[in-house]
Amino acid sequence: MNISRRASAGTMESSDAYIExxxxxxxxxxxxxxxxxxxxxxxxxxxxxxxxxxxxxxxxVRVTDRGALECVIRARVETAVKRSGGGS
Incomplete structure (x- = not known):
């Protein structure tokens, strides 16, 4: 599966991650x-x-992490993929 467009998920807040x-x-x-x-x-x-x-x-994939838990990073990556038109 290929990514069809640019997308992002998350924030730059503490304990979060921003995924592009x-x-x-x-x-x-x-x-x-x-x-x-x-x-x-x-x-x-x-x-x-x-x-x-x-x-x-x-x-x-660009990950800007501000101390996010692994589950948060995983959720942000999955959301970015879905927003980009990719994913199963």
Missing amino acids: IEPASELSIHIESVVKKQFGDKIESAVREVLSDCGVESAI
């Missing part, structure tokens, strides 16, 4: 987080898992 997704020819994930050193790998893994579950194989 847009069409691309390959999958690229960019993470900016106040806890990237400690949890960057976990955040990327969660994003990749949600994208895989939604059937997304190619997109540019």
Whole structure:
């Protein structure tokens, strides 16, 4: 499944995450987080898992995390995918 248009979900508030997704020819994930050193790998893994579950194989995904829980990040990614016209 490919992303058909640019979309976003979330906020820049504390304990939340802002997710941007847009069409691309390959999958690229960019993470900016106040806890990237400690949890960057976990955040990327969660994003990749949600994208895989939604059937997304190619997109540019930007994650701006402000200390969100993993469940929040997953929900924001799924919402952005659905808003972009992608997903199963």
